[in-house]
Amino acid sequence: MKTIYLTFFLLVAGLATIMAQPVFIDGGVRAGGLMCFPVYGDSLSYRYLPSRGRLAINDQNLPEFSFLRYATAKNPDPKSINSISEADGGGLVHFLVLYDTPDDQIRQAESELRIKFRNPKINLLGPVFFTKGDYVVVSSVLGQNGKEEKKLIGVGQAPVFENSKVAFSFMLNPLEAQLLMESFKMATPDVSIMFDLTFSGVTQAYDAEVEVNWSMVEKNEYYHEKTNILFYSSEVHKSFSELHKTGAIKIRTAGKDSLMAQILDATYEKLLNMMFNPVKPSEIPLDQKKGFMEEIFGTGGLAGLGLFGASRTYILKELKTEGKSTVSLNSYSTVERRHLITFNVGNIFEKYGKDKRVFRDVTLEDPVFQQRDVLVNIDGDLQSAFEDIVKSAAISFRKDHQNGRETIREVFLTKNTLSENEGRIAMSYLNQEDKDRLKWLDYQYQVQWNFGAEGNYQTGWIDQNTPIINLYAPYKRHVINLDADADKLKAENIRAVSIQIEYDFFGKKKQKRLTVKPGDDLSTKFFDLTLPIDQQSVDYSITWIRNDGSKETINDKDEYGLIFLDEIPQK
The missing domain is CATH 2.60.40 (Immunoglobulin-like)
Known part of the structure; x- marks a missing residue:
């Protein structure tokens, strides 16, 4: 299993801004290759779903990507008769990605909207406001057996604002570094990234109501003794369809039959909130990762825009309700929808394989000159929290060296320092007569949270040895x-x-x-x-x-x- 480090940096906006302009889901229309939605209550204003993912580009017009392969000497095998043997080492891959929409595509979509609705006053304001997001990093060459099978190498939370960068870093052993290098030499390197983004919108009211018979629900094979077992998106959808067929869910409507698909979506949305809790990809148990991958990249391919996102997993709530419940659909409702963006890193080696700023091989030998950087990974939800909840967070770092000395570091985070660091926040320490190389990796840290007038919270000292401190909102x-x-x-x-x-x-x-x-x-x-x-x-x-x-x-x-x-x- 690879260790993934990620740092988000983005322009943050308050929750009030996000909630200010919900889109009207039922009014969605495709224009210029973009899915566009009218702003609820304003038929002249539209917002679009971003169309692509890509590697970020720096000021020198280079991709923000680096692949460092390194070699270190190891003790010789006394039983070997060869004078030349393999050294230790591995690789470090670091790259920044984002999702966005080309300006010319936005202009084309706005023009088509004006033509379609015969109104030159229509404006395409910008992207929809995403409320949360997940990312999935996949490769088929990083396995030990050399077989080209899809392998999940990273999951986490993605930024919710277009043009926000996500930084990925992962360590490789020598074989994995070699396999990945060979992959980069191919026309299509097999490293892919999927963004699963959630946005909110308003759906119309329906002359319908839903009756749920909880006794029949509990007897259904999908839910009987299923507590604490993961449900994938397709299973949830299938289970709701089964409940509808068996009469555990009854829909009474006086509306048009042509609206039944929308009524079913609205019904399933209500049931999903009542019966399931979402599970983050990072919280999926290791023994169920394979099933998660098959769900995302199965024979049916990736799911599109809809209620059930491709990377969504759920756990059943304890259904304590007995008897029946009736839910009315006769009012406008705020619902969640998902948008998927997938892309491959591209033929980067063909363009930059000889550029030492992008691909580089080095030798590391003397520990005296080695420095270890411990990166701070800022969770995507935490980024936006610095706007209106978290006033500051102080990370204290402590390293006890084997010669009795102590290294102390501290990072103080605010809304301003997050944007100033441009995605890289790190604390470093040197080798101070640390002969045991594994113990040299050990350190401790604690976090002091300041919520302003809302109070404070401090963790205890946490033992760690990975090159990443994952900072999640408490x-x-x-x-x-x-x-x-x-x-x-x-x-x-x-x-x-x-x-x-x-x-x-x-x-x-x-x-x-x-x-x-x-x-x-x-x-x-x-x-x-x-x-x-x-x-x-x-x-x-x-x-x-x-x-x-x-x-x-x-x-x-x-x-x-x-x-x-x-x-x-x-x-």
């Missing part, structure tokens, strides 16, 4: 959506519903409140919370206020990100 985003049958609320003489959320953020109690009236557009009513990474639930209370002024209140916990407001307690 919290997660938790969205709680609200759902209700407006007619049922009116029938119960409900004038308004007040929902209060209470949760802990690193020792500080926080509260949020929303008020909903029958007939409100619930797609605009939700809680967007920031929770500690290990917190699984939040407390909430619901108060129903009747027309006569009487009130009913319940207290409960949310684990699933969905609260039903029409389950009114009976007096």
Whole structure:
């Protein structure tokens, strides 16, 4: 298994900007080779999905790519009779990639939109706002057996802004370095990257409702005794189709039959949020990586734009609900969709094979002159968090040398320092009479998080020996959506519903409140919370206020990100 190091650097924007201009999913149209969506509520403004991925180019018009092969001496084998033998060593590959859209393609798409809709005032504003992203790095030549089979060599979180660079670095043993070099000499080097990007948009309302029979769901073969087992995207889709066929899911509609495909998508979107939690590619167990690869690059090829992304995996929630639930689709809804971008690094050796700035072989022998760099890998979600949640993060580094000396380093990160470092943040130390080469790799680090008025959090000292410190935000985003049958609320003489959320953020109690009236557009009513990474639930209370002024209140916990407001307690 290769060790992957990645550093993101991008222009960050606040969450408020992202949420300000949702696109209208049902209005998507292809123009100039781009998939374009109108901005919700503004038929003259469109946004597009980026069309390509590529290697980044530096100021010298060179690809931001380097392949260093190195050799080190090793002790001779006393049993060998050969005077020439193989040395130790390996390789280090480092490159920066991004996804973008050519300017001429954007202009062409805007022109076609104006012609198609016969309106010269239509503007293509820019790319859609992605809310999250994953990357997958694949090669078929990095295996020990030399066979050309697809192999996953890196997964992680991708930047959410177009033209943002992602830096990849991975170490190779001598055989792997040789195989990769031979691959680069081919016309199409077999190193490919896939971006799986998620964006939000609005879908239209449907004259339909969905009834879920939880007893039948639990008896289904897909869910019986399936807790803590991974579901791939295709399995989730297949399971929903099976539930629909068996009657565990019933869809009642008075609309047009031609809209059934869209109604099914809206239904599956609701069920996905109610029944599954997403699993990041980096969290997939090692013994299930092969299945993950087959899911992505199987005989059916990569999945396109849709609800179920190619690299998505899920785990089933504990379905504690009994009886039946009814979900209405009669209001505009905010949904998630995925966009996939794949590309190959290209014939880089043919163009730059003789350029020592790109391909280089070196010999490393004397430890006295060696320096070790420990890179800091900034998670993609953490980049945007420095805009509105994290004020600073201080990484303290400690290395105890074998001669009794100590090396101390510290990196202080803010929004400004992230952009100034252009993707490379590192701490270095020298060899100070460290005779044991493996122990020389050991070090410790800790992180002090500052959330401003929201508080502080400090990790303990963490033992590490890899050349990368993965810096992840110690919290997660938790969205709680609200759902209700407006007619049922009116029938119960409900004038308004007040929902209060209470949760802990690193020792500080926080509260949020929303008020909903029958007939409100619930797609605009939700809680967007920031929770500690290990917190699984939040407390909430619901108060129903009747027309006569009487009130009913319940207290409960949310684990699933969905609260039903029409389950009114009976007096």
